[in-house]
Structure formats: C-alpha cells, structure tokens
Amino acid sequence: MEILILFLPLIASIISGFFGRYIGDRNSEIFTSALVSISALLSINVLYHVIVNQYEENIIIATWINSGSLNVNWSMLIDPLSAVMLVVVTSVSSLVHIYSIGYMSQDPHKPRFMAYLSLFTFAMLMLVTSDNFIQLFFGWEGVGLCSYFLIGFWFKKESANAAAIKAFIVNRIGDFGFALGIFLIFYLFGTVNYSEVFQQIPTIIDKDLSFLSFEVKAIDLICLLLFIGAMGKSAQILLHTWLPDAMEGPTPVSALIHAATMVTAGVFLVVRCSPIYEYSPLILNLITIIGMTTAFFAATVALVQTDIKKIIAYSTCSQLGYMFFAAGVGAYNVAMFHLFTHAFFKALLFLGSGSVIHAFKDEQNINNMGGVWKKLPYTYALMIIGTLALTGFPFLSGFYSKDAIIEFAYLRGNTTGYYAAGIGIITAFLTSIYSWRLIFKTFHGDYNNKEIKIEETHESPIVMLIPLFVLSIGAVFAGFLFKGLFIGHGDNFFWAESIKFLEPLSTEHPPTWFLLLTPCLVLLSIPIAYYFFVKNKDLPKTIASTNRPLYNFLVNKWYFDELYEILFIKSSKKFGLFLWKFCDGTIIDGFGPDGISSFIKKCSLKASKLQSGFIYQYAFIMLLGFSALLTFLIVK
C-alpha cells in the first residue's frame, strides 16, 4: 500500500503525459488530481500510523546499481521524518493539482502541465523516502528537472527559458558539491545507505583528510559538501539567484515547487543527516551563519520589489534561511516544524497571489494594483490569513514555529546563537513589513491599473478557492496542533531515531521579555506598514530618493546577478572561445596536422625546384658531388 503513494503520481504523469491527447484535457486534469489526492490520503494514513503505532519500515522495491561493493536499491524508507515529508508533499501537491484546473484553464497544454506536476511529485517522493544517498540524488536531480520543465513551461517566453536554464545550472553547482559529498561518503564507509553510514560515523570523527596539502577533518568535509548541495536546492545566499527568476513559471508551480516542497529539500537533507552534522560543530556554525545571512538578505530585498511573486519568492528564500539556522543551532526538529508550517502558509500565499494575478489578467506588478479587496473578498481574506501566519501573528502557525527557532537560537547560548537570535528578530520585523506592504499595495489604497477597469477584476472560480481554503486551515491550526508533537519534549519523542541529538535540546525557557519581543514587533509592524503604504504613500518614495544608493542596492538584489554575469558567464564564454580558436585552432592544428602538412608541402615545393629538367645542371651537380667525394677520400 505504501508503494502506491510513490507510484500513483508516476502513473498519473505517464497517462497524462503520453495519453493526454487521447483522453482529453479535462480527463487528464481529473485523473492526475485524483491519483495524487489518493496518494495524499494514503500518506496521511501512514503518518497516522507513525504517530500512533511508531510504525517504521524500509521497503526494498528493486535493485538499482550493484557494482563491486556499491549496492544501491530502489527503496522506500518510512520513518517519522519521511512520513512528515510525505504528507507535506502529497497534500500540497494534490491541492496545487486541483488549483491548476482553474488557473490553467486558458492554457493549450494542460495535459503536459499536469504530467509535469505529477512527475515532480513522484521525484520529490523518491527524494524523501530514499534509504540511501544515491536515490536521494536521483530524486534531487529529478525535482530539479521537473522544476526546469515547469519554469520554462511557457517556452515561447525568452525570459522563462533563461530562468529555467539558470535554475538547472545553479542547482547543478550545488549538486556538484552534493555528489562529491556522496563520493566521499562512499570512499570512507564503502556504502551509501543511511543506516550503515550513520552507524559508522563515530568511527571517523578524528579522521583527517589531506586535500591539496590542506588537512581537513573528514566529517567537516562531508558536512560541507552535502551542505553545498542543500544551498543550491534551497536557494541559500550565493546560490539563491535562480529562485526569484524561477517565478517565470506558472504560479501553481511556484507554490508547489518553489515554496512548499522542492526548495525545502535542502533543509530535509540536513535534518536527515543530523547523525553526521551533530559531529561537526564547525559546519553547523557555518549553516547558522549562511541561514541567517540569507534570511536577512532576502528580507531586505523583498522590501523593495514590486513583482508580487518575487516578493513572495524572496520571502521563501528568507524563511528557508530560518530553517537552516534552526538546523544550524542543532534544533533539527524545529527546522522540520517550520518546514511543515511554512509549506501551508507559503503555498497559500502563492496560490492567493495567483488568484490576484488571475483577477488582474496576468498583471504582477503591485504598483498596478490596489483597492480591490471588496472585489476579491475570499482571496483577500485568505491572503490575510497567510500573511498573519507568515509574520508569526500570535497563535497562528508561523508564530509557533518561527518563534521557536529564535528561542532555540537564543538558548544555544553561544555567540553565533545570540547573534542569530538577534538577526532572527530583526528579520521577523522586516518580514512583517514587506508582507503587509504586499497586502496593502495589492488590496488597499487606490485602484492603479490603467489597462483593466476595476469592474473587470473578478474573484477566482471555486475550484481555485477550495485549495486556498484548505491551506488556510493548515496555516491557522498546523502550528497549534502539531507543536507538542514536533518540538515538544516528553517520554515518547516523536522523531525517534530519525533525528539525532548528541546532547538533548535545552528544555529551559528564555526570559519573558525575550519571548514577547517578536510578537510585539510583529503587532507593531501592522500600523507602521499601514502608515507607510496606505496613509502616507509619499514617505517610502522620499526615503528611497534620499537614500538612492541603498535603494538601488536593494532593488538590484545586492547586485548578485551582475556580479555572476561578469565572473562566470562572460568569462566562461571568453574562455571557451579562447580554447577553441586559439588552443585547438592555432596551436594544436597549427603545429599538428595543418602545420605538418603545410611544412611537407613547402619542402616538396623546394624539392621540386631542384628538378629543373636541364641536363647540364644535373651533370654539374654530379660533377660537384663526385669531386667532393674524391677530395674527401684523398684527404682521408
């Protein structure tokens, strides 16, 4: 039965992809949505069993690669960690499938779109249920591929194609690190299966490796390499540039792949490998630093963006940063908790923004919106719920998970921990500001769109609103309901063996003022945002114009794209051209075949000049030679 969870989406994808033309658009939509929904129900059932009966199993489906000592199976590992991921992936995926029926109703390639979505779901499930690193890698690249397909779904748009390739290549850079991590694991342990690797970790703690005459601790190197992979997939700073561009894809894709599931794979990887990371405090600190830098960086950029989806994309980037710094301070379960709640409210926000874009007929610039909250009452209400949950408004889901992250960072008790907690609070405040900016600019104030009359904007069809509604339930209650289970302490620890802590997490509480700080800032931010973006709209402009360099810096996303363009893209092209024209052309061919043949040609031309055809010349030469020989013999 568990295997069905994996294969129903695959079957859906194959049927819709290959036979979509025959069974029709509507049937493929219904078929894929139904199969993925069944898969979601089965997953919920599995999670229930895991919670109640401590059910765990490792199902071997088939062998995959058996080469020497390398044995890799197609497998399905069910433990608390993968069960939670199963539910997140399949439930968000099924809602997105249903939502797409409405959102893509005007698109001519519906079966193809549904097939990609289902295929993505399959790949993501392969990723989370793997019992070894190579199947994980399979899923890892598989989701990357589907993401590539879906970002470039509107293949006529040049920008969509460019974004798709960018996403794939940047992810490949991460995968490069990840693959090296797997090689290193295989080199050290002779196996790539989680359980065997994790067992052997304590034996190599003190092992050093030398690389280019550097001495590195083996465990640090493994953790670093795996983390590079995680950075690529989860869009952490330096490898984040693909995520905002990925918004070129249809909005349901952004909700599923670039908010709820794929981008959290990096966090999942770190949590899954907690038995390794626990032994590497150095890299854990690095993760904290990268995580909080990303959280802060992305929040600052989100403050000034005008594209509704890009704002939410940077927000995702920022929230992923939170998850990483939770993992970095050793609170893996809190990271998972935030991953879980984030999936709901971020998917809700994305789908909600899709509903807005739909209403404005593909307008995405928030400066061209405004004042439509009465026209889109349901979307408006649901977006508000999503925003409240994201900003951590008391008693909604984000409140429990995000505040827990900040608390645990504080409780870590070292410099990085305090620093991270501080940045976490500032970022929470920024998050709140940019989220409310989005809401106010989109729904309040004056109507600013010149192309469509306000009367033409309309609420989305019911098929799009139902998934939003279901997600909003999650966004409201997921935190409250699952808090005890995910991050509570007690006798039967939910995560069991799937997350490892060397030392148990601190059970103390931070001081009360600290606990109250974030919620207060969050509450305070609403009137501030209202004042800035509705009441006194000139103020942000004035601030922007008086701080022009800072504003440009933020609008241009800290100039990462421009930097990479110069550093990598242009120089690669120049290097390629140089190697081709100069090395291959001038040097190798010039001194090689072309050079030799022209040299021989020259020689033979010279030689042919000797053969003039005049007897007296030949006779003269013969005479010369003869006398030279004679002289030589006589002198000798």
Add this chain to the structure above:
Amino acid sequence: MNFPILTSLILLPTIGALFLFFTKDREGNNLTAKYVALFTSVVNFLISIYLWILFDQSTSIFQFIEDRTWIEGFINYKVGVDGISILFIILTTFITPLCIISVNNSIKNRLRDFLIAILIMESFMIGVFCALDLVVFYLFFEAGLIPMFLIIGIWGGTRRVYSAFKFFLYTLLGSVLMLVAIISIYWITGTTDVVRLYEIGIDVKYQNLLWLAFFSSFAVKTPMWPVHTWLPDAHVEAPTAGSVLLAAILLKMAGYGFIRFSLGLFPIASELFTPLIYALSVIAIIFTSFIALMQEDMKKLIAYSSVAHMGFVTLGIFTLQQQGIEGSIIQMISHGLVSAALFLTVGVVYDRMHSRLISTYGGLVSIIPKYSILFMVFALASLGLPGTSGFIGEFLILMGAFKDNFLVAVIASLGVILGAAYMLWLYKRVVFGKIINEDLKKIVDLNRSEYFILSCLAAPILFFGFYPDPLINTIEVSVTDLINMHSTNLAKK
C-alpha cells in the same frame, strides 16, 4: 568444435556486402540494396543477442574461442569473448541496422556502395572486439579506418577531403607505432596470443615503451586531448550514418583497447602513466566542455561533447577501481547510444533544413513536438541525469576516481556542470523560444522510420538508467578478475 558463432558474426556482414556488390546499383532510393543490408544486419543482431544469452556470466575466461593457424608459428586467427567485449559486440550489431534504416534521405547517390561500406565496417568492428591475437586485432583495428575514410571522403560535406585526410593521418600515425610495438612483443615473448601473454606477462623493462606505443594509437582514436581535433572536423563533414558509426562504435575501440591491452598487458607501465592519463582526461573534460559551450554548429558541439565524455571513460579505466572500470564500460555503451541518437536527431533536422547551424533553428517544439521530446531525452542522458544510462556511467566513474585521487575527481565533476550548461543551452536555442526562421514552419515531424530509430535508442537509454543490472552483471566478473590480475602483477614487481 562447436559452431563458430563469432566468426559467423564477423563474416555475415561481409557476405551481405559481397552479395550487394553483385547486385546492380540503381539511381535514387535503392530499396533492394537497403533490404539486403538491413536483413543482414538484423540477423547479425539476433545472433549477437543469442550469443549474450549463451554467454556464461559467472566466469571471466574467454568463451566461444576459435583458434586456427593462419601463418604457421606466427599468427593464429584467434577470437573469443569475455564480459567486457560482448557488450561492445552487441552495441555494434545494434547500432548498424539503425544506421542502415536512417540512410533514407541523407544519401542521394551511390547508396549501394554506401551500404557496402557500412556492412564491411560492421565486420571489422566486431572483429576488433573479439580478436584475441594482437595481429588480428591490429588488422581489424586499422581496416576499420578504410570504410570510414571512404564514407567521409565520398559522401561527406563540402570540406570532406580535408576532413578525411586529417582523420586518416591522425589515426594512421598512431597506429604505425602500435604495429611496431606488436612486432616487438612477438620478438620479446614469441607469441601474439593475448591469452598467453596474460599468463606469461611482459618484462618490466619493455613495458613503458610498449605502453606508449599502444597509447599513441588509442589516444588518437579515443580521442584524447590534444589529439582530438580530427574528430569535430570528421563529424561535421561525415553524413549522418557515418557520424553515428564514428561516435557510437569507432571511438569505443580505443577505450576497449585501453582495458584489454594497456591494462592487461602492461600493468606496471599503466600504473606509472596513470597521472598522464588523469591529466589528459581532466583537461579533455574541462577544456572541450568549454569549447562545446561556444559552438555554433550542432554537430561540432556534439563532437566536442563526445571528447569530454570519452575523457570520463579514460579517467575511469585508469582508476583501476571496480566502480571506475565498470563505470567506463557503461559510459562507453551509454555514449554509444546517446551520441548516436544525438547525431541522428541533428540529422533529422538537417535533412529538412540543410543547415547544422544552431541559429537556423528555434521554436521547434511547437512545430515538431515528437522530435522535441525525444531530443530532450537524449540531451538529458548526455548531461548525465539520474534515470538515464549516462548517469550510471558518469557517477560510477567519478566514484571510482574519488577513491583513487581526490583532486582529479573534483575537477572532473566540474565537467558535469558544464555538460548541463552546453546541452541545455543547445536545446533551448534549437527547440524553445519563438520561431524566427519562417522556413521552419513548413517542416514535418518525425516520419515512421525516424520515430522508430530514435525510440529504439531511447528505450535502452532509459531502461539501463533505471535497471543497469544486465550490463553490470555481464561485466562484473571480468572486471573483478582484470583488477585482481593487475594487482597480482603489480605485487610480482
């Protein structure tokens, strides 16, 4: 003695070619000739599959051995297969019929002669992969050049003569040294029988020179950097079927030679020269990937990517790890399928538009969707996506390399990023985007035979990506024994 199955595999295509030789050549689409050639090659393919079924995977001893005296006391005609060679034989017999089907549109004149060349080449290739005598190997190895030279020279593009000569000069130069080496081996040991040579070994003091002589021949054929520049030219000028044979099979002869002869006969020299191979392989992977990135001609791009992929192969062979060598063999099989498929996909649009330039195309997906899907599969296999055979090969090679040398594995892994870059960029420029060239709107999607050929190639690429066991099981024992033999030889020193 049993039925000489290997000899019949070698001879059958030649018999078919002889038969064709006596038919009358007609102008235009000579169907009779095509059917004869197709029939011969399909029968040959079936025989080779039968051979695979009969083949005993549990031993590394050569099987189906035939041993006949050719020149008394000097050369024996000796053939046989083990786990390593049998896969290459099947690859050859699998690709050839597909090539014959594909000549539909591309070859306009002297179709009969073209088919004869292909069939004779098939004979020689199979001969290379089952020869167990150095002289026999050499003869087949070199004879394979001649039909290829003719295919490029007669049916090639505008610069065909230049390319054909470049190809011929490069490869011949290397082979002359190999011939000298083979003669010296005979003088040193008194035999050219490979199985005997494995047993008695070759004196250490001769190994280095002999290794270099063999290397010079194999390096050119692989092709390794810096003797690779003949390949892009040859590919660009060759007709589609010629490119397919060249990329899919001819290039594999050298990889096979490295495993069979360089490792098997000269273990100590191989150990000594491993750094050289590593350096050249890594340079090939990185440099040619960068070059591929900048190509404007589709065939040239794929040719350069072939050099990079073969760089992985040579790297894997000399890691002398189980994963490395098995990865190399799988990579060769996979590259045989993938590069064949890519050249055929380029051939499909070339037949319609008569241009290989990337800039001619764009937006194909909305005109010829079936084609675009299959092209995608091959592009993904080429960049080594998990779930395709390309991944298994590359991943195993890098895994093996990592065990042996960190630095090399790290640099070579960078090639995986570059591979994704040039392949996806190519795909994007050809298939996605808006249709700029109005002429494109008139072209039609794959016809039945093209669809059939490309699906035949896509199926094993995907199948072995998910389930490579049939391949790995076939080679496992032979590779293990090769490594064991190598390490005992090293220990003896």
